[in-house]
Amino acid sequence: QAIKRADYAAPAYWIRSVELTFDLDPARTIVASRMRVERNASGNGGALRLHGEDIEPLRVLANGQSVSFRVEGRELVIDNPPEGDFTLEIRNTCAPEKNTHLSGLYTSGGGFFTQCEAEGFRRITYFLDRPDVMAVYTVTLRANKARYPVLLSNGNLVEQGELDNGRHYAKWHDPFPKPSYLFALVAADLVAREQHVRTRSGKDHLLQVWVRRGDLDKTEHAMNSLIASVVWDEARFRLPLDLERFMIVAVGDFNMGAMENKGLNIFNTKYVLANAATATDSDFADIESVVGHEYFHNWTGNRITCRDWFQLSLKEGLTVFRDQEFSMDMAGSASARAVKRILDVRTLRERQFPEDAGTMAHPVRPDEYVAIDNFYTATVYEKGAEVVRMMQTLVGREGFAKGMALYFERHDGRAVTCDDFAQSIADANPGSELARTLPHFKRWYGRAGTPHLTARGRYDAPTRTYTLALEQHTPATPGQAEKLPFVIPVAMGLLTRDGRPMALRLEDEPADKAAEERVLVLDEARAFYTFVDVDSEPVPSLLRHFSAPVRLHDGLSDDELLVLLAHDPDPFNRWEAGQRTALHRLLAAVRDGQPLQLDAAFVEAMRGVLRHETLDPAFKDLTLTPPTETYVAEQLDHVDPQRIHAAREAMVLQLARDLRADWEWAWETHQVGGAYSPDAVQAGRRALANPALQMLCLDATARGDVLWQGKAYQRFKDASNMTDRQGALWALLASHSEMADPALQRFHDQFRDDALVIDKWFILQAAAPEKDGRVFARAKALLKHPDFTLANPNRARSLIRTLCGENPAAFHRTDAAGYVFWAERVIELDAINPQLASRVARALDRWATLAEPYRSAAREAIARVAARAELSDDVREVVTRALES
Ligand code: ARG
Ligand code: ZN
Numbered sequence: 001q002a003i004k005r006a007d008y009a010a011p012a013y014w015i016r017s018v019e020l021t022f023d024l025d026p027a028r029t030i031v032a033s034r035m036r037v038e039r040n041a042s043g044n045g046g047a048l049r050l051h052g053e054d055i056e057p058l059r060v061l062a063n064g065q066s067v068s069f070r071v072e073g074r075e076l077v078i079d080n081p082p083e084g085d086f087t088l089e090i091r092n093t094c095a096p097e098k099n100t101h102l103s104g105l106y107t108s109g110g111g112f113f114t115q116c117e118a119e120g121f122r123r124i125t126y127f128l129d130r131p132d133v134m135a136v137y138t139v140t141l142r143a144n145k146a147r148y149p150v151l152l153s154n155g156n157l158v159e160q161g162e163l164d165n166g167r168h169y170a171k172w173h174d175p176f177p178k179p180s181y182l183f184a185l186v187a188a189d190l191v192a193r194e195q196h197v198r199t200r201s202g203k204d205h206l207l208q209v210w211v212r213r214g215d216l217d218k219t220e221h222a223m224n225s226l227i228a229s230v231v232w233d234e235a236r237f238r239l240p241l242d243l244e245r246f247m248i249v250a251v252g253d254f255n256m257g258a259m260e261n262k263g264l265n266i267f268n269t270k271y272v273l274a275n276a277a278t279a280t281d282s283d284f285a286d287i288e289s290v291v292g293h294e295y296f297h298n299w300t301g302n303r304i305t306c307r308d309w310f311q312l313s314l315k316e317g318l319t320v321f322r323d324q325e326f327s328m329d330m331a332g333s334a335s336a337r338a339v340k341r342i343l344d345v346r347t348l349r350e351r352q353f354p355e356d357a358g359t360m361a362h363p364v365r366p367d368e369y370v371a372i373d374n375f376y377t378a379t380v381y382e383k384g385a386e387v388v389r390m391m392q393t394l395v396g397r398e399g400f401a402k403g404m405a406l407y408f409e410r411h412d413g414r415a416v417t418c419d420d421f422a423q424s425i426a427d428a429n430p431g432s433e434l435a436r437t438l439p440h441f442k443r444w445y446g447r448a449g450t451p452h453l454t455a456r457g458r459y460d461a462p463t464r465t466y467t468l469a470l471e472q473h474t475p476a477t478p479g480q481a482e483k484l485p486f487v488i489p490v491a492m493g494l495l496t497r498d499g500r501p502m503a504l505r506l507e508d509e510p511a512d513k514a515a516e517e518r519v520l521v522l523d524e525a526r527a528f529y530t531f532v533d534v535d536s537e538p539v540p541s542l543l544r545h546f547s548a549p550v551r552l553h554d555g556l557s558d559d560e561l562l563v564l565l566a567h568d569p570d571p572f573n574r575w576e577a578g579q580r581t582a583l584h585r586l587l588a589a590v591r592d593g594q595p596l597q598l599d600a601a602f603v604e605a606m607r608g609v610l611r612h613e614t615l616d617p618a619f620k621d622l623t624l625t626p627p628t629e630t631y632v633a634e635q636l637d638h639v640d641p642q643r644i645h646a647a648r649e650a651m652v653l654q655l656a657r658d659l660r661a662d663w664e665w666a667w668e669t670h671q672v673g674g675a676y677s678p679d680a681v682q683a684g685r686r687a688l689a690n691p692a693l694q695m696l697c698l699d700a701t702a703r704g705d706v707l708w709q710g711k712a713y714q715r716f717k718d719a720s721n722m723t724d725r726q727g728a729l730w731a732l733l734a735s736h737s738e739m740a741d742p743a744l745q746r747f748h749d750q751f752r753d754d755a756l757v758i759d760k761w762f763i764l765q766a767a768a769p770e771k772d773g774r775v776f777a778r779a780k781a782l783l784k785h786p787d788f789t790l791a792n793p794n795r796a797r798s799l800i801r802t803l804c805g806e807n808p809a810a811f812h813r814t815d816a817a818g819y820v821f822w823a824e825r826v827i828e829l830d831a832i833n834p835q836l837a838s839r840v841a842r843a844l845d846r847w848a849t850l851a852e853p854y855r856s857a858a859r860e861a862i863a864r865v866a867a868r869a870e871l872s873d874d875v876r877e878v879v880t881r882a883l884e885s
Contacts, residue, residue, distance in 0.1 A: 001370055001873075002370050011130065012044070012046055014037070014128075015035045015038075016038055016135055017136040018033060020137065023143075024142065026112075029096055032090075033126070034088070035135070047077050047081075050077075050128060051075060051121075053122045055123060058093060062089075068080070094125075102255050103115055103835065104116070111186065111190070114183065115256075115259055116182070116183050118372045131309065134305070136176075136177050137172075137178065141170050141171075142169045143187045151169070152187075153183075155174025156172065157172055182260070186264065186266070191212075193219040197241075205246060208245070209222050209250070210248065212250075218275045219273070222272045236329070237299075237322075237404055245263060246298075249264065250269045252269050252794070258293070260294040268793075270759070271290040271291070274287055276720070278756065280726055288327060288330060292323045297315060299408070304408065304415075304416060306415060313387075314418045317380065318388050320385035327340050335571060336680040339622065339684070345546045347382060350628060350631055352549070354845065357846070359478065360377070362377070373835045373838070390487075390548055391403070391425050391434055403428040407425070422445075437487045440484075440486075443484060443487070448478075450474070451548075452473050452475070453548070454553045455471075459534065466537075467528055468492075470522045472522060473525075474486070486548075486550075488521070488522040489520075489522075489547045490519065490522060490548065491518070492517065492518065492543070493517045493540075494531065494534070497539060504516065504518050504531055505532055541570060545573075546576075556580075564576075578605070581602055586644070587636070589651075590632065590636070595646075606624055610659060610663075610666060617689075618684035618687040621688045626655075632647075633846070639850050660695075660699050663699075667689055670692070686723050693731045694734050697737060706737075712737070715728040717746070762787075762798035762802070765782060766800075769809070770810040773813070790833075791833075801843070820861065823865050825840055826840050826875060831870075834873070838878050844858050845878075866883055
């Protein structure tokens with residue numbers, strides 16, 4: 001049942017163009033498709049097999065004549081198609097309002113929307129629904145005009161007009177051949193914010209952001225982000241907008257974040273709608289990055305697409321890399337860039353590292369899948385982006401831009417593979433480290449698992465040399481026992497013990513090669529690097545800006561880490577040094593089960609960061625926030641989530657107590673006046689002020705003082721923006737204040753009509769720090785709240801994914817109730833929406849490293865789900881793989 005990469009074969013037929021006509025009706029939509037079909041000259045013809053799922057055929061004509069066909073499982077088979085090229089006409093029906101999978105054509109809020117990636121088009125009509133079949137689309141939509149005044153599809157509007165019975169129509173033509181997964185249509189009662197932009201060539205383009213009536217005041221930021229994306233891609237990569245019109249449409253029911261359909265991006269409302277009152281600073285940042293991501297897909301994904309779904313990272317890894325670079329460039333200052341990099345690495349290590357070590361581990365380019373939707377993962381996206389980033393590191397920023405240019409020169413308009421991409425970057429940079437190591441470098445695409453990089457330095461005073469030994473090892477992953485060495489770029493520097501950067505020169509290098517930072521390229525299991533003219537024993541700063549997705553073991557002592565925390569010119573490693581000193585203490589407490597007690601050196605170092613004169617406030621917040629429970633768990637072979645929770649809570653509480661005066665100072669000095677703006681400067685101040693408030697509340701609760709709770713409640717009530725309102729509410733929740741409940745009630749009353757804010761209301765309650773099982777009990781009770789529904793993915797995720805995936809201490813209970821909750825939700829969801837169910841199912845990926853009694857109970861819950869006869873492929877693949885480990 002698994003589909004294997006090695007089995008790829010070109011299709012026996014091509015579809016070169018398709019005309020689609022939709023008679024839109026929620027209960028029964030009629031789809032008429034007219035395709036130009038060509039036999040693949042290099043194939044051997046035979047039966048034409050079209051994909052189709054949950055749709056009913058009405059009629060099939062070949063060259064205008066009826067032709068015999070049969071439906072075999074999820075295929076429509078024409079055994080004897082005409083010789084040569086021919087026209088195939090198919091009429092079929094589908095039922096959008098019954099389509100709870102939200103894949104294909106479905107209804108949401110009274111309108112019609114589509115989601116075709118990866119395999120949704122076959123739920124609309126019969127087709128060769130695979131990305132290497134690229135066709136030119138002409139689409140006619142017919143629908144009731146009063147209910148569906150806006151009719152959109154890809155490309156350009158070529159005709160529109162009235163029909164009888166209160167109906168109207170619109171005809172769209174997309175000049176670019178595209179795979180079916182990029183098809184889209186929308187028919188709904190929407191309004192648009194519009195803007196014209198001119199690209200360098202002087203061409204005028206129309207940008208539109210379509211939303212429901214009443215949401216127009218929340219579209220300014222999305223539009224600004226879109227304009228910035230157009231400008232950025234042209235400036236950084238010389239990639240202009242190639243369409244007369246570029247549309248974004250927001251929809252409230254959506255499985256993923258957003259979708260890059262050619263010229264008609266469809267977005268989850270979460271990544272479009274924002275204003276100061278309803279969205280937080282991080283919502284604003286997420287919108288900028290997702291708008292950028294989908295826009296950048298127009299070149300990396302649409303102009304050049306994937307030959308098959310195993311190549312998914314060709315477009316996703318590359319486009320995530322591009323959106324990360326975009327956000328960094330938009331952030332402006334060096335410190336704001338560093339903050340973004342830290343956030344991205346945190347996401348990678350908290351989501352992708354566990355995936356790479358768990359039951360669903362797979363390479364950036366997977367070798368097999370049962371349900372492709374299960375492979376829209378942190379590995380394909382975020383690790384894939386790191387692989388692209390390493391290429392940029394190996395060829396330099398300009399070299400990378402040259403490589404991109406060659407990639408488009410060679411492959412524009414085609415469906416290609418990850419090999420084609422890597423080859424282009426290498427070929428454009430002959431003599432680079434990438435060109436030199438290319439076949440080995442590409443192991444990053446083919447091999448799963450996170451490499452361990454061990455570093456040991458030895459200083460020799462008589463010869464004034466410092467020798468660094470680097471060694472790599474990658475643990476086995478399911479199906480891949482032996483791992484050959486990866487090519488690992490290690491950006492590094494050496495600091496004196498009092499924190500000054502040293503000039504780095506390797507033996508045998510001319511003196512003028514000395515630099516304060518350089519990139520060592522480890523491409524074997526082990527290598528030695530000897531630096532000369534080293535006057536004193538250095539502190540090594542390795543893997544700067546996280547130059548490779550590996551786990552570094554450099555054996556640095558606490559004292560050495562504190563040197564880096566105070567002085568490293570690389571902000572990433574500076575942050576990392578702080579995290580590691582915290583991690584050491586958390587792990588020690590978890591291992592010996594003793595109550596955590598912080599030493600003065602650590603507390604003083606944290607005070608030094610908090611009070612620092614020049615550090616960015618957002619950076620301070622990241623450094624003062626201890627590693628999450630999930631990240632701590634990842635360092636252990638036997639995980640007791642309750643112990644980890646207790647240790648981390650104790651650490652936070654002590655930091656709250658010992659730095660009370662400093663938190664007060666931070667709160668008072670980081671208030672923001674004037675009009676709200678989500679820019680990095682304002683957001684950075686809020687990013688420190690709000691956690692300061694939380695620390696003050698936490699400390700106050702512990703001392704039985706309610707002063708700060710009162711202040712937090714006041715802030716909650718009076719806040720002029722959602723960041724501060726939510727920050728204050730969170731401070732009350734996290735400090736287990738008695739004012740949390742009235743605040744939650746008030747929050748709900750105030751925002752009851754705003755779905756995205758009500759999602760936050762669920763998230764906050766499901767994410768709150770667990771205490772005596774109260775958070776879990778509340779989450780269970782919330783399942784019965786009138787605002788809760790499994791049918792809306794955002795709402796379902798807000799409660800269920802937050803609890804099971806992001807709140808380990810509430811989820812992993814000694815009485816196994818969390819796992820029972822998980823199994824029940826997975827089963828319920830699977831009947832409605834398999835993609836969503838399977839995401840929730842992933843919450844137990846790492847069950848095998850749990851300590852008892854969690855481990856057995858988790859396994860039992862997984863077995864219970866796996867024992868069901870009627871599971872989707874999506875969930876079945878996840879639970880089967882979980883049990884195999
Ligand atoms: N290509 C979309 C993106 O921008 C994701 C769509 C994934 N959809 C799915 N059903 N797997 O990343
Ligand atoms: Zn994408």
